[in-house]
Amino acid sequence: MKRLVGERKALAAAVLAFYGFLYTLIAMAGAPGGLGRVVAALAGVYGLAFFGLVAGYFWARWFAVGVSLFGLIQGVLGLWQMGPEPLIVFMLVTHGIAAGFLYGEAMAEVFDGQTAWRQRMSMDEHSVNRLGNAVTRLGVSLPMVLIWALAPRADSLAVGAAGLALLAVGGIFKLRTWSVMAMVGASGLLIGSIAAAPHLAVAHPTVWMPVGAPLAVLAAGLMFAAAVPFFAPIKRFLRGE
Secondary structure (H helix, E strand, C coil), X not given: CHHHHHHHHXXXXXXXXXXXXXXXXXXXXXXXXXXXXXXXXXXXXXXXXXXXXXXXXCCHHHHHHHHHHHHHHHHXXXXXHHCCCHHHHHHHHHHHHHHHHCCCHHHHHHCCCCHHHHHHCCCCHHHHHHHHHHHHHHHHHHHHHHHHHHCCCCCHXXXXXXXXXXXXXXXXXXXXXXXXXXXXXXXXXXXXXXXHCCCCXXXXXXXXXXXXXXXXXHHHHHHHHHHHHHHHHHHHHHHCC
């Protein structure tokens, strides 16, 4: 597989581009059930993952893996709730291919394995692993947060959580300390929103995106888990160690 790094990257990018384009078309055509904003947001997430891979950003592989794992979760839940419908099976298989093709040391060398950005940002191997885990968790949780927040209902806590989640993604790509605070804030606001409307569910047979309270709780947990590894370094920095 080491000889097929370019091909694997191209196929994974093609999968992400397909879903980004598909969600864009659905949003432009008028998504059913008042899900236009949700579908447009998903198109943006997939578009960012695709663009990052093509551009070769150091964070792109991590984020794309996270988004692909989100799609896998969608597929697994769809398989459980609706059975082996062709659309669900296709979603499950394609996202699995995208995630699988992006794993491995050979693929890492193309993105996060490059030495230039590590030297520029003074990152050792432990710091790189910590950052990679955080970005992947954000890639999984961000679509879930956006679906919950942009569902057809009024909830300022959920909208605030989505805003902080987007800030966290933008900040972590630039290694900003405030992005960790944004992750924690997004997780807290999301939990508050879930407590206020625990029975909300978003699902439609033609736009499969099942996000009820359990998955929103998972998103909040992943968002917080993305921040936890940075607590100790921040504490050492504040102590001047």
